[in-house]
Amino acid sequence: MSHIDVSIVNTVEEWLQCQQLRAVAFLPTEPYDEEFDGKEFEMVIHLLAKNAGVPVACMRLRLVSIENGGSIHWGRLATLPTSSKDRLSALNAILDFAEQYCKTIGFKKYTAEVADDRLIRYMEKRGFHRSSEPPIWFGKRPFKPIYKELD
Incomplete structure (x- = not known):
């Protein structure tokens, strides 16, 4: 894979590319209304990664709170199903x-x-911690809360 460029989504075309990536990554295993939850424009920033102009990953950052330095939710992370x-x-x-x-x-x-334990371990290597909160169930899959706090 060559150099990957990541940017903030600025156009409807880029946003649609994110939606297409999420559909390819998640709709085979998740119901539509769980993946596409209607929060696409609620205080969010969408990120899009491209390799040689081809979308390969996307992510949604959603503002949770502005108190105590602010909290942001990292979600709807999807990668194009290619080689590991x-x-x-x-x-x-x-x-x-x-x-x-x-x-x-x-x-x-x-x-x-x-939901994926491999991704939890990967995120722990990036400084995230498992929360003591119970999992959130989407369909038949438990999604375990994780968090990272900065000084």
Whole structure:
């Protein structure tokens, strides 16, 4: 995989590319109304990663709170189902961008829910912690809350 460019979604075309990526990644296993929850424009920033102009990953950052330095939810992370090496490159690129963006804005807490234990372990390596809150169930899958707090 060549260089991956990540940017904030600025056009309807880019937003539709995010929706298409999410559909390819999640609709085979999740109901439509769970993946597309109607929160696409509620205080959110969408990120899109491209490799040679081809969308390979997307992510939604949603403002949760502005109190105590601010809290932002990292969600709807999807990667194009390709080789594991390519997916890891896309994942690293979009999460690096998300973290730098959130630090630049000044958010002090990042939250997410993750169903895949491999992704939880990966996020723990990036400084996230498992929350003591119970999982959130979407369909038949438990999504475990994780968080990261900055000083």
